[in-house]
Amino acid sequence: MKKFRMLIVISLLMLSGCTKGNDTQTDTLQQIKNKNEIIIATEGTWQPWSYHNEDNELVGYDVELGQLIAEKLGVKATFVEAEWDSLFAGLDSKRYDIVINGVEITDERLEKYDFSNPYAFIKTAIIVKSDNDEIHSYDDLSGKQTANTLASTYATLAEHYGATTTGVDDLNQTIELVLQNRVDATLNAEVTYYDYMKVHPEASLKIAALTDESSLVSIPMRKGQESTALNQEINKIIDEMIQSGELSQLSIKYFGTDLVSE
Structure with a gap:
């Protein structure tokens, strides 16, 4: 890095x-x-x-x-x-x-x-359902299904760690897929997660892991x-x-x- x-x-x-x-x-x-x-x-x-x-x-x-x-x-x-x-x-x-x-x-x-x-400067978060006990690090994405905008940095990062990415149009769709258990996780900016939770405090979501360094x-x-x-x-x-x-x-x-x- x-x-x-x-x-x-x-x-x-x-x-x-x-x-x-x-x-x-x-x-x-x-x-x-x-x-x-x-x-x-x-x-x-x-x-x-x-x-x-x-x-x-x-x-x-x-x-x-x-x-x-x-x-x-x-x-x-x-x-x-x-x-x-x-x-x-x-x-x-x-x-x-x-x-x-x-x-x-x-x-x-x-x-x-x-x-x-x-x-x-932002860190990327792996966002999962609150009851997900399988993903604790980026290495745990191997073999998992994630949702992100195709060709985005987040999709590329997930694929780098061995995940299969489902393409979506926006953040709300990615979150819906996670909450419906149709995918295991989604990757997004840490601050975007906090903003989403501020608007949807009832959402059963958590951050499973963060990148060590910030992206530019x-x-x-x-x-x-x-x-x-x-x-x-x-x-x-x-x-x-x-x-x-x-x-x-x-x-x-x-x-x-x-x-x-x-």
Whole structure:
């Protein structure tokens, strides 16, 4: 894990070191400023990252972060909601400028996308029914059935430990499958579990295990020179929000804890 995190740091440093001029025809930041709008993709079904409140307004940690980034760039934030698998496809086809959806940095994603500096550090939890006595560690996932959004970091992690993954659309579906004993477990962010339990205190669920180290949550964008200027500007904004405490306050608002500090 330490080696993996070092590779991430090196990759981010290499990216921040790019200083070549940008072609205005492909420079994403310039295009955003020209149209006075940044198009942000998110699921809109993953509380408290991005979800709809009682008034059906799109809200959440990622939503407010996107709004603040747009504000500091001096443009309008337009959110487009899509299922997980469509987020990256839309980014590839340039339907979206960036994705803000609690995306964790992985080696595989680093090969295809550029990432901003991390804006949250999270641990992944194995969530099971309260009466489950078979799963106590990640090694115990071998031969078990889990539910998660296919191609997500959580599904990949479960499969790495030998589990078979059932694909679902959102968190509520994963939890329902666990409660109905149709799967043994689901993997998700620790803070997402606590938020779910806050809303559903009667749910017969528990955390069976946590990852030892935190994952890095960041903003993916298209790889290459076209994203260099945009990435540098977003990194400045994230760094300023961390230094001012603004991002920590936003994290506490939605998660009840500070995800900015490891």
